[in-house]
Amino acid sequence: MSAPEAAPAAEEPPAEAGPTESAPEGAPAAEEPPAAEEPPAEAGPTESAPEGAPAAEAPPADAPAAEAAGDAPADAAAETGATEEGAAATEAEAPAEPAVVEEPPKPPTPPPPPVPTSAPLDLFVEDVNNSSLTIDWSAPETIGDSGLDGYTVEYCKDGTTDWVVANAELTSATRYCIKELTTGDLLHVRVVAVNPGGRSDPATLAAPVPIREVGTRPKIRMPRNLRSRCIRQVGTQLNLVIPFLGKPNPVVSWLKDGQPLDSKRVNIRNSVKDSILFIRTAQREDSGVFEMTVKVDSFEDKATIELQIVELPGPPASVKLVDTWGFNAALEWTVPKDNGNTDITGYTLQKADQKTGEWFTVQEHYHRLTATVSDLIMGNSYIFRVFSENRVGKSESCTVTKEVAHIQKTAIVYKAPEYPEHDFSEAPKFTTQLNDRAATVGYNTKLLCSVRGSPRPKIEWLKNQMIIGDDPKFRILSNQGICSLEIRKPCSWDGGVYTCRAKNQQGVATVSCKLEVKQVILPDGEKEK
Template sequence: KTKFTINGLPTGSKILVRVKAVNAAGESEPKYHPQPILLSLCPEPPKIRLPRHLKQTYTRRVGETVNLVIPFQGKPRAKVSWQKNGSPIDKNEINIRNTENDTIIFIRKAERGHSGEYDMKVEVENLVDKATIDIQIVDRPGPPEIVTIEDVWGENVNLSWKPPKDDGNAAITGYTIQKADKKSMVKITFEPKKMIEGVAYEVRVFAVNAIGMSKPISCQRSSDEKFHLNFPGKVYKYPVYDDFDFSERPLFTQPLVNTFAVAGYNATLNCSVRGNPKPKITWMKNKVLIMNDPRYRMFSNQGVCTLEIRKPSPYDGGTYTCRAVNELGEAEVDCKLEVRVPN
């Protein structure tokens, strides 16, 4: 034979090789390989193993600790680099530690300024893999702007205000109103009950997001901050309103969205619908009605329709349709579901 494999050689070293021919009379003079041979690893392409919870927006409150570990693979040792919103990361504010198998982002006390898109790049020779993490640091909102008493009549008061300038980096979900008797100053959250005529009240309004309530702001009036119900000499005549017809055919206010699922992990499809009378909701896969199939669970709560697919396989991929029907009409929305098998 004129071929031979040398096994068990140390990686990273250089070796010299020579070959001799042998016959019954003995060995020949050696023939040398012209150059030393460098032993190196075959490169392994880089691949970032982004955890599932980081594939969506990662949310933390102001003051909380951010500690994210992102594993990856690649040989020889991969080069890892980070950017925030397209610019290099300030290492005085954000600590990053890299090892052969993972990278760690650490923020001891998160601030609003730490929010943004963090771009990760792993390089092995000329091969590159990238991933993006969206970090959102949220806080309580600021107070509403300029709460004003528009009118007072009988046992009623009409208030108005502007949304806060600062929403705390999270959507405003509503407002809380409190009233207090100016004598006792006992604060009570507003309820749909009649207030006492002739009594002075103070009213405060809070903005609310997913984190909590803002600081309050008090009502303002041209004369002073309090108001009296049923001012002397003012007679209020209640208007007469016609009954409003609330009937409405089904209308989807939030459609289904094309979704990717991982085989073996539960997947959910969500949409929102309104209508009066309350629509009847049905689900279909590839235009075939889903009925009494234990792999599916269907929910409908306050107009939000959900289809849960238990541990899907590639067979469960296809087009899913949500249909809403009442006596005034019907409506449909659909989306595509693709089930991927993890590597």
């Protein structure tokens, strides 16, 4: 009865035919049909069992084929033929689908291993005494993504390689004081940056540091006139004195533009308190930045002097006549090739009439490179030249235009303008008043005032409203509007009110003052004498 019941089951393809059609336990795995020929229909293995047979437990979907075959009943092998006929019929009805192969997930990319930082920068000695040493430095230029854990400070005695760690724990500061040192030791010091990538390259002091008390730290006292650019002319003598401090006596060194000095051009004279930079005859090649360094043990101080040697500039490179119209000529020129090692401050423009050949200055201290020369004489021809100027002076040579400016004659009818005559007439007006005076009997006195008017006013003097005539006691003067009245040896009755009166066709003006003549009273003793 298993055969008739298996026939209808063949109409529906069994699910997962691989485990149902597999050989009994212990059979070779080669008899399993390929996975690509399995029908996609789902039919449980229970449908192929004979009637009345105990139901077989279906293996899980992800179980291996051999394990599912071992759990099936032994008589299921007898119905294999019927199952294969049903599977073949189903394969003929439905096309086979290709199996989808899933790619296993890729493991995550591991992060790159941490790398050490670069070496710390700018390591220098800040302070030193008999038992401690203080150093400063800057953070590394390259730190990286892993960050910075801190710094390790190490030192060793000169002549040994035994490096001693000064700080038990990493320090995050960029300054550290090494304490409990022995006076007189000569120590090498280095700093190492530490991060998860390990230790960086060390930053080491250039020279060993003696552990001792420094008397006076070196200090350069730069004169005020040398703090800015020092400018001198070619051919002059330079004698620059730069004082300094330091105890014991500092070691002085000089550099020019980062290189040692040329002893043929520059002389250095050092003493215990100053250094002298001496150049007998300055030339343009002596220009540059001079750096002075004073050093006491590990301490040093630096100062720079910017020296600029200048001379007269060269002439403009070219001068060109651009255009000529009417009484005008337009010029343009280019900057000189040699500026004398300093900035060009201006130009001097001159013109010359070809008839006379005499040069006249048109523009001086002119800043532009173009100019228009006006008021040229009609019918004449002109040439032009230009000088360069800098802070030293005007160039010794000039550049002359190759072209000649011809001022053409044109018929011009000149008509003189008519101007109305100006009326200069003005009534008299005193610009300086008379002041009250006090005189002494027997001593000459003078009254002064000033007046203006057009036409020239007539001057009269009055005493107590009476006109002073030709009295020889009075002397009347009037010059360029200054009026004076001189009273010779006045007496007590010469006092009163004096008036100066000026009059012309436009009017009359007066000014008055009071004169008091005092008598000298002598003591009785002097009268008897």
